Amino acid sequence: xxxxxxxxxxxxxxxxxxxxxxxxxxxxxxxxxxxxxxxxxxxxxxxxxxxxxxxxxxxxxxxxxxxxxxxxxxxxxxxxxxxxxxxxxxxxxxxxxxxxxxxxxxxxxx
Amino acid sequence: xxxxxxxxxxxxxxxxxxxxxxxxxxxxxxxxxxxxxxxxxxxxxxxxxxxxxxxxxxxxxxxxxxxxxxxxxxxxxxxxxxxxxxxxxxxxxxxxxxxxxxxxxxxxxxxxxx
Numbered sequence: 298x299x300x301x302x303x304x305x306x307x308x309x310x311x312x313x314x315x316x317x318x319x320x321x322x323x324x325x326x327x328x329x330x331x332x333x334x335x336x337x338x339x340x341x342x343x344x345x346x347x348x349x350x351x352x353x354x355x356x357x358x359x360x361x362x363x364x365x366x367x368x369x370x371x372x373x374x375x376x377x378x379x380x381x382x383x384x385x386x387x388x389x390x391x392x393x394x395x396x397x398x399x400x401x402x403x404x405x406x407x
Numbered sequence: 408x409x410x411x412x413x414x415x416x417x418x419x420x421x422x423x424x425x426x427x428x429x430x431x432x433x434x435x436x437x438x439x440x441x442x443x444x445x446x447x448x449x450x451x452x453x454x455x456x457x458x459x460x461x462x463x464x465x466x467x468x469x470x471x472x473x474x475x476x477x478x479x480x481x482x483x484x485x486x487x488x489x490x491x492x493x494x495x496x497x498x499x500x501x502x503x504x505x506x507x508x509x510x511x512x513x514x515x516x517x518x519x520x521x
Binding site for chain 2: 301328338339341343346391392395396397398400
């Protein structure tokens with residue numbers, strides 16, 4: 298069964314600290330992997346898209362990594378800001394559809 | 408710079424009532440999608456339209472109908488609302504069908520069926 302699992306479910310960090318969110322998937326065949334940020338009451342906004350051949354991709358303070366052999370991805374947030382408080386969703390593409398994880402809820406406190 | 412616009416933002420329906428959720432995009436995208444988001448679950452695809460004039464069922468189409476009115480607009484209709492349809496609904500669009508393109512999402516419609 299194609300699945301995308303994210304950990305932790307929720308995370309609280311202090312402003313200015315770094316954090317790493319995890320995504321494990323059992324999707325096959327794999328097309329690409331995306332990370333989205335979803336602010337409360339808003340729709341998901343794309344952060345990165347990586348194909349099978351890409352190991353890392355950055356978008357400002359966000360850096361995503363992908364290990365296609367172990368079927369794992371991580372999203373690293375550097376020097377967190379209060380505005381980083383949101384749900385972060387890992388999405389894996391298989392053939393012709395997207396499979397969404399349930400997200401990691403990040404709270405950045407002052 | 409509107410992107411994908413959804414209306415309404417909030418709606419409360421009684422069981423058995425009908426309503427239409429509206430979605431419009433201004434990016435000249437060919438493909439449009441309707442998803443629902445429920446607590447503890449990832450977004451699930453209800454219906455999609457690969458291009459103007461075509462629509463197809465997604466993962467959870469029961470209880471819904473869609474209309475691709477033109478290239479810009481894609482509506483979702485609940486003919487007889489049920490409490491199980493309480494959810495947040497997101498419309499999205501992409502340049503072309505398939506998973507190689509980025510998806511742009513609207514801000515969502517929060518629907519409660521009582």
